[in-house]
Amino acid sequence: MEKDIRGAVIKYSDMLYKICIVILRNEQDVQDAMQDTFCRYLEKAPDFQDEEHEKAWLIRVATNICRDMIRFRIRHPKVSIEELENSLAAPEHKRTLQELLELPVKQKMVIYLHYVEGYQIREIADILGITEGAVKMRLKRGREQMQRQWQEVYNG
Numbered sequence: 001m002e003k004d005i006r007g008a009v010i011k012y013s014d015m016l017y018k019i020c021i022v023i024l025r026n027e028q029d030v031q032d033a034m035q036d037t038f039c040r041y042l043e044k045a046p047d048f049q050d051e052e053h054e055k056a057w058l059i060r061v062a063t064n065i066c067r068d069m070i071r072f073r074i075r076h077p078k079v080s081i082e083e084l085e086n087s088l089a090a091p092e093h094k095r096t097l098q099e100l101l102e103l104p105v106k107q108k109m110v111i112y113l114h115y116v117e118g119y120q121i122r123e124i125a126d127i128l129g130i131t132e133g134a135v136k137m138r139l140k141r142g143r144e145q146m147q148r149q150w151q152e153v154y155n156g
Helices: 005-024 027-044 051-075 081-087 091-102 105-116 121-128 132-155
Strands: none
Touching: 005 027, 005 051, 027 051, 091 105, 091 132, 105 121, 105 132, 121 132
16 A cells, blocks of 8 residues: 555544543643654555554554653653742742753753753753764853853852
């Protein structure tokens, strides 16, 4: 059977959505999982013997993607900015968070991914598509900028 992405989306989206929502229980993750499933359908789908084979393949791929997303969540727990602000009761910590949010995006991303999300330098490099050296330099510059801000507050 020839791959017909439009037909597959129309035919299987509702079913895949229900499967993914049961597993993930998060609308945004479900949308990501479905998009990844159909991208893999376009990239890697074998020649299907019949519609049932195509349906089973899509279910298996969607389920595997959902499981991978859950594993990722477990290994890299998220903390929302609101939760972070609420959990940091001391005023000096709230100031630190505000300073972090004011850093340039490149530095803010690596500092956030490293110190808040717990990613290693190698993982951050892979996520952002940059070298490990670039990650280290951004971490260094971000820490230096935050240190300058702290010195201004405490010395000035």
